[in-house]
Amino acid sequence: MRWTIAKKRCAAYNHGSTQISKFFWAPRPPAYISCVVESPPVVFHGSPQDSTRAMLSGLLHIHVEEQPVVVCSFMATLRLRITNKRPKKKGCQECMHQSTELKTWTFLAAATELPTGQHHFPFSELLEGSLPASIDMPLGSISYHFEAVAIVLDDRNRTSCYPAKFERTVLIKRSIPEPLSSLRTVLSFDTGINIMAQYDQVIYPTGTKKMTLGLNGLRMCSGTGNALSQWVVRVVTWKLDENITTNFAACHTHSNLAVIGREGEVTLHKKIRTLGYECLTDAWKADYSTTNGTVEVMLEYGVAGSPHPSQLAKYACDVNAYGYIKSTHVLHVCIALSTQSASETKPLGSRPATCTLSMTLPVTLTEPGDSALSWENESLPIYRDSCESPPVYIATMSVGGL
Secondary structure, eight states: OOEEEEEEEOOOBTTTTBOOEEEEEEEOOSEEEEEEEOSOOEEEESOTTTOOOEEEEEEEEEEEOSSOEEEEEEEEEEEEEEEESSOSSTTOHHHHEEEEEEEEEEEEOSOEEEOSEEEEEEEEEEEOTTSOOOEEOSSEEEEEEEEEEEEEEOSSOTTOEEEEEEEEEEOEEEEOOOOSSOEEEEEEOTTSOEEEEEEOSEEOSSSOEEEEEEEEOOEEEOTTSOEEEEEEEEEEEEEEEEEEEEEEEOOSTTGGGSSSSOTTOEEEEEEEEEEEEEEESSOEEEEOSSSSOEEEEEEEEOOSOOOOTTSOOSOOOOEEETTTEEEEEEEEEEEEEEEEESSSSSOOSSOOOEEEEEEEEEEEEOOOOTTOOOGGGSOOOOHHHHSOOOOOOOOOOOSTTO
């Protein structure tokens, strides 16, 4: 029998401030499971309403080391888990988790003896494009878990069994393609100023996007048509906000702790966090030679920066997981203006007026699609690219009239 090093966490010292781990020798199980995912990273292309499907495939291996073993059953399961990080009852698993079984594979349904060596069990599944992407946010998370369990008969005591388990998290992303052209919208304000905003509505966590704001109607004229004063841009600020909403119901046991006290009553949590912000003082070009006066503002916006891989992501892409978790993004743009005399020789007789023009523009934060095609859009392989060509038969002369 082979032995391996195992780790056991002992009681904490110094009132829980430090934990001590001890290592000891433990017998290695006669069989264990490993997994190799052969398919590329799972990425859904498009919105959940019109998204393509994605392929998940791989190989499960049962390693039998010293002597043959009897496997009573061998199954694998893929589950979608939606976690509520602010449940009604802390520590209650039913209040915290909503689990959905997506696929179950049965590799061995009856007792089977496996000889020494490595045994392969392929698996594959086409995941529906309507599934939510994996995210991790302060209020909740969405994750996919792949678990394989083999019930192995104990070689020392043929009357007892032990489970050989393998677990891993499957990362699923969604990529929404950029539109062919930028979005244009026109806003009118009571001051008589019109703003035409041209921007990219689909943004990525990395990199920035450009926005152009065209302001007109900045000159205020008298009844004779002479310009008395004009609006001048002083400061331009933009802010990218993420709106997170969770909507979970308490379990049957703790339903009396809900807001109203009825079973099934949901608890709504909201959180807004800022992903990017910038204040600009010279990002525009003004032209007051025309009748109305125009100003063109050019800025770049995006997520402030990506976190360290070991830290919680500072952003979450747009997602809507069956009403339990929802994440949306908006871009706020504020333009501060003040009046000044249209003539340098005739200053304003009164105190300059000020105003702030605010805009809220919806944007979509999504993962970049790179250059990979969706599984359904890939072309079928050509025979000569997948394997060698078939044998060639050459005609030969007959011998002896045969």
